[in-house]
Amino acid sequence: MGDNLISVNNVSVNFDYQENFISKKQKIHAVNNINIKIKKGSFFGLVGESGSGKTTLGRAILGANKISSGNVIFHDEERDYDLTDMNKQDLKEYRKKAQLIFQDPYAALSPRMTVRDIIAEPLEVMKITNSRQETDERVRDIASKCRLNIEHLRRFPHAFSGGQRQRISIARALVSNPKFIVADESVAALDVSIQADILNLLKQLQTELNLTYLFISHDLSVVAHVCDIVAVMYLGHIVEMGPSRELFKNPKHSYTKALLSSIPSIDPEKRSEAIELKGEIPSALNPPPGCVFRTRCPNPGVDCKGGEIKMGLIEVEPGHWVDQCCAL
Amino acid sequence: MSHLLEVKNLDVKFDTDEGRITAVENISLSVDQGEVLGIVGESGSGKSVTAKSIMKLNPGNTSYNEDAEIILDNENVLQFTSKQDLKKIRGGKVSMIFQEPMASFAPAIKIGAQMVEQLLIHKNINKEEAKSISINMLKRVGIADAEKRFNQYAFELSGGMRQRAMIAMALSTMPKLLLADEPTTALDVTIQAQVINLIKDIIKEYQMGVIFITHDLGVIAQVADHVAVMYLGSVVEKGPVNEILKNPKHPYTKGLLQALPDINNLDAPLSPIPGNIPSPLDRPTGCVFRTRCPHHNPEGKDGKIEMKLIEVEPGHWVDQCGIKCGQNG
Numbered sequence: 001m002g003d004n005l006i007s008v009n010n011v012s013v014n015f016d017y018q019e020n021f022i023s024k025k026q027k028i029h030a031v032n033n034i035n036i037k038i039k040k041g042s043f044f045g046l047v048g049e050s051g052s053g054k055t056t057l058g059r060a061i062l063g064a065n066k067i068s069s070g071n072v073i074f075h076d077e078e079r080d081y082d083l084t085d086m087n088k089q090d091l092k093e094y095r096k097k098a099q100l101i102f103q104d105p106y107a108a109l110s111p112r113m114t115v116r117d118i119i120a121e122p123l124e125v126m127k128i129t130n131s132r133q134e135t136d137e138r139v140r141d142i143a144s145k146c147r148l149n150i151e152h153l154r155r156f157p158h159a160f161s162g163g164q165r166q167r168i169s170i171a172r173a174l175v176s177n178p179k180f181i182v183a184d185e186s187v188a189a190l191d192v193s194i195q196a197d198i199l200n201l202l203k204q205l206q207t208e209l210n211l212t213y214l215f216i217s218h219d220l221s222v223v224a225h226v227c228d229i230v231a232v233m234y235l236g237h238i239v240e241m242g243p244s245r246e247l248f249k250n251p252k253h254s255y256t257k258a259l260l261s262s263i264p265s266i267d268p269e270k271r272s273e274a275i276e277l278k279g280e281i282p283s284a285l286n287p288p289p290g291c292v293f294r295t296r297c298p299n300p301g302v303d304c305k306g307g308e309i310k311m312g313l314i315e316v317e318p319g320h321w322v323d324q325c326c327a328l
Numbered sequence: 329m330s331h332l333l334e335v336k337n338l339d340v341k342f343d344t345d346e347g348r349i350t351a352v353e354n355i356s357l358s359v360d361q362g363e364v365l366g367i368v369g370e371s372g373s374g375k376s377v378t379a380k381s382i383m384k385l386n387p388g389n390t391s392y393n394e395d396a397e398i399i400l401d402n403e404n405v406l407q408f409t410s411k412q413d414l415k416k417i418r419g420g421k422v423s424m425i426f427q428e429p430m431a432s433f434a435p436a437i438k439i440g441a442q443m444v445e446q447l448l449i450h451k452n453i454n455k456e457e458a459k460s461i462s463i464n465m466l467k468r469v470g471i472a473d474a475e476k477r478f479n480q481y482a483f484e485l486s487g488g489m490r491q492r493a494m495i496a497m498a499l500s501t502m503p504k505l506l507l508a509d510e511p512t513t514a515l516d517v518t519i520q521a522q523v524i525n526l527i528k529d530i531i532k533e534y535q536m537g538v539i540f541i542t543h544d545l546g547v548i549a550q551v552a553d554h555v556a557v558m559y560l561g562s563v564v565e566k567g568p569v570n571e572i573l574k575n576p577k578h579p580y581t582k583g584l585l586q587a588l589p590d591i592n593n594l595d596a597p598l599s600p601i602p603g604n605i606p607s608p609l610d611r612p613t614g615c616v617f618r619t620r621c622p623h624h625n626p627e628g629k630d631g632k633i634e635m636k637l638i639e640v641e642p643g644h645w646v647d648q649c650g651i652k653c654g655q656n657g
Binding site: 049050161162163164191192193194195196197199200218219220221222224225245248258259260261262263264265266267268269271274276277280 | 370371486487488489516517518519520521522524525543544545546547549550552569570573574583584585587588589590591594598599600601604605
């Protein structure tokens with residue numbers, strides 16, 4: 001497979017749902033038939049509104065959610081791991097290599113552990129290091145890479161600001177020397193001035209440690225700035241995917257266009273150019289048949305309005321994929 | 329013409345176990361009818377505390393300075409002490425929309441009942457009239473099936489709809505001043521665009537004054553007429569929105585703008601403001617921004633320059649230390 005690190009092949013994730021114990025069991029189609037390849041050393045962005053399935057997909061790739069159909073392959077140097085067919089030993093190995101950074105640095109860190117213990121915990125749990133001395137060395141090493149003050153390692157998280165806490169979470173995720181990182185809304189809870197700092201840190205660590213990121217965010221301007229490749233999700237489907245510059249300059253899908261126009265412009269003279277989408281994202285319990293976006297689409301064609309066009313990506317430019325309903 | 333709201337020299341201090349914290353220092357602001365004043369700043373800059381002072385909603389350990397005035401409709405809110413007077417402002421003349429609509433509705437009371445309750449307190453009407461006003465208001469903010477929603481609980485609505493219901497509730501008493509504290513922060517961009525347009529329409533329709541608090545400069549550019557930039561409890565720059573965003577003078581305002589990822593200019597590097605916002609317990613003397621200022625001038629660095637806003641262009645006020653630093657870079 002050469003230069004890919006992760007291949008996601010036809011992955012769907014369904015959850016069972018029962019409103020109360022006498023009602024019928026239903027299925028929530030959280031993620032539907034997703035195909036993505038994440039190249040080694042890339043910064044892969046996943047955008048979409050809440051409820052679009054970005055987090056579920058990210059967790060599925062980490063093996064934290066059960067995959068209902070399809071498979072995820074992690075291409076390591078010596079061997080390939082198939083996530084849907086893994087024994088406990090493999091899963092343990094995989095956990096060292098794929099890690100998650102959470103959204104809220106206030107909730108992600110235990111208030112009763114010192115920063116040193118928080119960062120060292122993965123090493124101890126995964127039995128990566130053999131002695132306390134070795135653990136301390138690795139903790140200090142990664143902490144300084146994440147620009148944390150080594151002298152602060154004995155403090156508790158409450159003494160730190162949001163940005164510093166996020167650096168602690170990053171250090172914790174990176175201490176086991178992973179190759180693949182899922183960053184789930186990792187800058188959403190931070191102030192703009194600190195957000196820029198964390199984004200720069202993630203970029204810098206990527207080159208320093210040869211990392212590959214799956215960066216999940218709802219903020220398009222952040223994604224446009226840091227990601228090489230972006231996939232736009234809506235109601236469990238990828239509706240458009242491509243190199244980020246191409247995608248943001250030349251969006252093809254009506255949903256991507258609407259999302260881009262909804263970003264409030266910093267220029268007060270450019271007010272209300274937003275293509276306003278009516279209504280809200282439909283429930284994943286009974287998604288509309290055919291194109292999932294057609295219920296909110298500002299300019300639906302005759303065919304797709306009736307739901308006759310199936311979901312499926314076609315390549316309109318090299319590497320730029322658009323759902324066929326809008327591409328046609 | 330006198331302003332709808334005028335805040336003069338307001339200090340807000342909290343007494344805590346660790347000492348007296350200055351949350352807001354020497355703030356002066358004004359809002360006219362039909363005007364939107366945006367307040368921007370990072371967390372901890374005192375935006376919400378300022379807004380809450382207008383309704384005297386700050387907790388019991390709060391103290392205000394003696395010479396401060398918050399004049400709303402020719403009355404000094406800070407001198408209100410009786411419950412009767414406070415009721416007049418809280419929900420009557422002034423309404424507030426919060427960031428997290430789930431937390432601001434009582435979870436076990438139907439939305440309709442909550443809307444009717446506040447109308448009965450503030451207006452001299454009966455239940456039936458209150459119900460019809462509430463349902464009309466829900467329709468006005470674009471909630472389909474308003475009669476059905478009226479009898480539902482907050483958890484049964486989606487995030488965007490909850491925020492609309494919150495706006496309907498805040499507006500149904502026809503307040504003169506609306507305080508919107510990060511009303512769109514918890515929403516998705518497409519829903520945010522809907523809510524911003526709704527708020528703008530409503531301001532035009534009802535001619536109320538609005539204080540719009542947010543940390544998002546993009547949202548400010550879309551809704552506000554005037555902007556005040558706050559840092560650590562002080563206003564460092566204020567003026568018309570166009571002037572502030574296109575011609576910022578204070579290094580903090582400039583820093584905020586540079587830290588913002590701009591989708592139209594992907595080649596621009598993201599430059600964070602160095603350092604962290606200091607704890608309000610050790611608020612720097614002199615210029616509050618000097619500990620993080622990238623272009624500090626020598627006197628400003630030592631804290632020898634006092635905070636004072638100076639008018640650099642008509643209506644555009646900048647802190648005097650910031651003017652000097654702004655010229656340096």
